[in-house]
Amino acid sequence: MGSTARSSTYDYIVVGAGSAGCATAARLADACPHATIALLEAGPSDHSALIHTPLGLAALVARRSRYNWMFRTAPQAALSDRKTWQPRGRGLGGSSSINAMVYTRGHPLDYDEWEAAGCPGWGWRDVLPYFRRAESNVRGASTYHGENGPLIVSDLRDVNVFSWRFVNAAVQAGYLPNDDFNGESQEGVGIYQVTQRNGERWNAARAYLHSRVRGNLHVITHAHALRIVFDGRRAAGVDISRAGRAETLHARAEVIVCSGAFGSPQLLMCSGIGPASTLRGLGIDVVHDAPGVGANLQDHLDFTFQKRIPGDTETVGLTIGSLPAWVRRWSMYRRHRRGLFASNVAEAGGFVKTDPALRRPDIQFHFCVALVDEHGRRLHYGAGYSLHVCVLRPRSRGTVTIESRDTRDAPVVDPRFLSDPYDAEAMLRGVKAARRILEAPALADHGGRELRTHDLKTDAELMAAVRADAETIYHPVGTCRMGSDPASVVDPDLRVRGVTGLRVIDASIMPTLIGGNTNAPTIMIAERAVDRMVGTMSPAAAPLVLAPGSALGPAGA
Structure with a gap:
């Protein structure tokens, strides 16, 4: 990690040390060795056993902790007026510290559509080199993979037998097997690769911040950005709150906002960039009227089947008799970094078409070796597994707005x-496809009973269950849309329109949601954006290499 010493003036200030912020700050520090960079993070360090032990995600996503912003949405009219849970990572690494570590990139056509929609330089041929440069895949380098990047991508050390049973059941249901969703073809079912190293979570902070000491990079935790300071229409610094005190940090060159699909539009609006009527209503001086800030919110809605298996000892479960097994599992992990505690729970899954005529998969599955219900916040006695279904390219569009001029108050997520x-039509097709997999012999022969869905047969019954229970699968994007049109929030170089010295680099700039998990694409965005920003790097440039002895110690060290 870089220095933690503080000044009041830097060349660049990066706001938010999540996946994009860690990558942006590190790449910028390396590309501009004579520039000073401050990386601001509202949360704490990531040195925690809960973070570095993969199975710890069960507590980090579902429970209150210092590592989770714990947002809730506005009531969702199509989901029985429920306020749904929206966990987002807080602290170094951001959501890469609490996610399921699944490494997927989306489909090549997703990025070609970005380019066609007015984002030159963001087509698949442009972004693939940056995926490769960020990646160190244990399988080695290939046309599609890198082997020397900072982000470690691994095969799971121990795959649960039920994950393989899911894959076999899906093949029996007519779907193709696939051992690399980021290779020549995305379509099919298989075991996910994960962002882990030797059985420990490899979040963005480990990948980009802890990999080497950079004297020009200053990481400041517990620093909540209150607003961007403007000199006329130029971003000149950031007001922060730290240890109960207000401070102003000044930026000679640029301020770069990496606060995510919820935090970035909130910070822009609280700083005077957003819909003028909203800002004036809250007493915020308008720097630039930008109606697109906070619009275009997209997310993957997820419906889950849970199946309890009486007497099962192979999946994750809570029973009176399971305590000795949990002790053995923890002992194995402590000694060898193997076994259940090294699992990301969502071990298997895949991308399938509900219509053979489609050009790319429209549904994604996540198969979990536990009874995951309401993000794990609703606990069930016993053991079993879960099958998650999401629609990859939703057409619904929402918003992130503010009801307070203080960024310490939660934004309104709708x-x-x-x-x-x-x-709804696509979700129903996906739910029925999942049911066919559950009924295939490789899973059905092991018995068990679905929780809450066992007697649902008709389309109307299944959709009622979706409206009663569906939740996010944690992929919000789009609220600071990139484009070439005047209504876009940022241009293809991710400069905020209407002002100077200000960029947004994170998942909020995605024009449309990619078909897959969003962590790897968010890191790619940072890699590509810094390259366009400084113009001194290329995909063939020497990537980050972990310094000898730089890896963190055992979980919790």
């Missing part, structure tokens, strides 16, 4: 799930 009829 995904408007299922507001477009297409999404």
Whole structure:
């Protein structure tokens, strides 16, 4: 990690040390060795056993902790007026510290559509080199993979037998097997690769901050950005709150906002960039009227089947008799970094088409070796597994707005799930496809009973279950849309329109949601953005290499 010493003036200030912020700050520090960079993070360090032990995600996502912003949405009209849970990572590494570590990139056509929609330089041929440069895949380098990047991508050390049973059941149901969703073809089912190293989570902070000491990079935790300071229309610094005190940090060159799909539009609006009527209503001076800030919110809605298996000892479960097994599992992990505690729970899954005529998969599965219900916040006695279904390219569009000028108050998140009829139709097709997999012999022969869905057969019954129980699968994007049109929030170089010295680099700039998990694409965005920003790097440039002895110690060290 870089220095933690503080000044009041830097060349660049990066706001938010999540996946994009860690990558942006590190790449910028390396590309501009004579520039000073401050990386601000509202949360704490990532040195925690809960973070570095993969199975710790069960507590980090579902429970209150210092590592989770714990947002809730506005009531969702199409989901029985429920306020749904929206966990987002807080602290170094951001959501890469609490996610399921699944490494997927989306489909090549997703990025070609970005380019066609007015984002030159962001097509698949442009972004693939940056995926490769960020990656160190244990399988080695290939046309599609890198082997020397900072982000370690591994095969799971121990795959649960039920994950393989899911894969076999899906093949029996007519779907193709696939051992690399980021290779020549995305379509099919298989075991996910994960962002782990030797059985420990490899989050963005480990990848980009802890990999080497950089004297020009200053990491400041517990620093909550209150607003961007402007000199006329130029971003000149950031007001922060730290240890109960207000401070102003000044930026000679640029301020770079990496606060995510919820935090970035909130910070822009609280700083005077957003819909003028909203800002004036809160007494915020308008720097630039930008109606697109906070619009275009997209997310993957997820429906889950849970199946309890009486007497099962192979999946994750809570029973009176399971305590000795949990002790053995923890002992194995402590000694060898193997076994259940090294699992990301969502071990298997895949990408399938609900219509053979489609050009790319429209549904993604996540198969979990536990009874995951309401993000794990609703606990069930016993053991079993879960099958998650999400629609990859929803047409529903929501918003992130503010009701307070203080960024320490939560923004108003309204995904408007299922507001477009297409999404409900696609979800129903996906749910029925999942049911066919559950009924295939490789899973059905092991018995068990579905929780809450066992007697649901008709389309109307299944959709009622979706509206009663569906939740996010944690992929919000789009609220600071990139484009070439005047209504876009940032241009293809991710400069904020209407002002100077200000960029947004994170998942909020995605014009449309990619078909897959969003962590790897968010890191790619940072890699590509810094390259366009400084113009001194290329995909063939020497990537980050971990310094000898730089890896963190055992979980919790």
